[in-house]
Amino acid sequence: MKEERKTYCISHGKDVDGIASASIVKLANGGKTFLVNYDKIIETLEKIPDNANVYVCDLGMNDSISERFIEECNRITKKGKFTYIDHHILKPSTKKKILKAKVKLIHSRKECAGVLTYELLKKKVPKEAAILACYAAITDYMDHQQIAKSLISNYDRQLVLLESTMLAYALAYDGAKPQFGNKIVDAFQELSFPHEIKDVPELANKQAERMKNIMKTVNKEAKSYKNFACMESSNPTIGLVANMIIGELNVPVAFAYRHNTINGHYEMSFRARYDSKAELGKIVARITPELGGMGGGHNKACGARIPDNKLNKFIKLFSAELNK
Numbered sequence: 001m002k003e004e005r006k007t008y009c010i011s012h013g014k015d016v017d018g019i020a021s022a023s024i025v026k027l028a029n030g031g032k033t034f035l036v037n038y039d040k041i042i043e044t045l046e047k048i049p050d051n052a053n054v055y056v057c058d059l060g061m062n063d064s065i066s067e068r069f070i071e072e073c074n075r076i077t078k079k080g081k082f083t084y085i086d087h088h089i090l091k092p093s094t095k096k097k098i099l100k101a102k103v104k105l106i107h108s109r110k111e112c113a114g115v116l117t118y119e120l121l122k123k124k125v126p127k128e129a130a131i132l133a134c135y136a137a138i139t140d141y142m143d144h145q146q147i148a149k150s151l152i153s154n155y156d157r158q159l160v161l162l163e164s165t166m167l168a169y170a171l172a173y174d175g176a177k178p179q180f181g182n183k184i185v186d187a188f189q190e191l192s193f194p195h196e197i198k199d200v201p202e203l204a205n206k207q208a209e210r211m212k213n214i215m216k217t218v219n220k221e222a223k224s225y226k227n228f229a230c231m232e233s234s235n236p237t238i239g240l241v242a243n244m245i246i247g248e249l250n251v252p253v254a255f256a257y258r259h260n261t262i263n264g265h266y267e268m269s270f271r272a273r274y275d276s277k278a279e280l281g282k283i284v285a286r287i288t289p290e291l292g293g294m295g296g297g298h299n300k301a302c303g304a305r306i307p308d309n310k311l312n313k314f315i316k317l318f319s320a321e322l323n324k
């Protein structure tokens with residue numbers, strides 16, 4: 001039976017996982033794609049008509065938006081359909097409310113959003129679309145998970161590593177602008193590989209060059225503390241800077257922060273080495289609210305935002321929590 005409702009997909013626009021999820025939804029249902037960051041979820045949902053087939057992918061829920069998100073779920077499920085696909089931490093109380101709002105919830109911490117989306121929609125997409133889920137898993141560090149591993153094993157491993165990294169680097173170079181992300185989603189409708197998409201190889205190359213330069217500055221500028229190191233960076237992808245601090249300074253945990261002069265905040269990105277036991281998402285979620293900021297995420301990768309006059313206080317609290 002033909003789907004009568006128009007599909008609207010709101011997905012995370014900052015990374016390959018969100019873009020791959022959106023591409024799979026569009027391959028299955030057509031419709032309109034919105035690539036957003038966390039701050040635009042609600043205003044984008046509000047623009048969607050009642051009688052719509054809505055997908056929200058790779059956008060974790062937090063307390064600052066969950067109530068309004070659930071309101072939108074309730075509005076849309078009265079006449080339309082709402083599918084929420086995610087792999088970030090979901091509070092049991094929020095989960096209950098989402099299910100009560102008649103949302104089709106596909107939530108697992110075990111696989112990335114791209115893999116979850118592919119699993120849900122694989123009967124409706126060409127089998128070549130599985131490679132999009134592989135790109136998502138690799139760039140989200142979820143490629144050792146059960147389904148992801150099996151999907152990746154159907155391809156030449158080096159090809160999927162090359163293509164996914166090229167795409168992640170190209171996105172990283174210009175800070176993942178929605179326009180560029182939409183171009184990728186369109187190219188994936190034709191089942192293009194990242195190396196065939198206009199500007200992708202060139203931007204990836206520039207990012208590689210930038211990474212080489214960051215490695216040099218990290219050694220000079222990062223400050224070491226007990227079991228972690230950190231530094232300020234003007235790079236748009238501070239997550240990659242954090243990764244490099246870990247490697248270059250041989251520390252289990254690192255973070256990088258970028259000054260946002262418009263709102264007077266530091267945007268922060270945290271990473272832990274694969275063998276670290278640190279629960280970064282929990283630590284950051286615990287200490288940022290008392291500094292007038294916010295943050296959270298996964299154990300080994302998370303983000304935060306704090307007022308710029310609270311940096312020293314943050315470092316003190318972070319060190320205390322990490323070394324508890």
Ligand SMILES: [Mn+2]
Binds near residue numbers: 058112113140
């Ligand atoms: Mn993800």
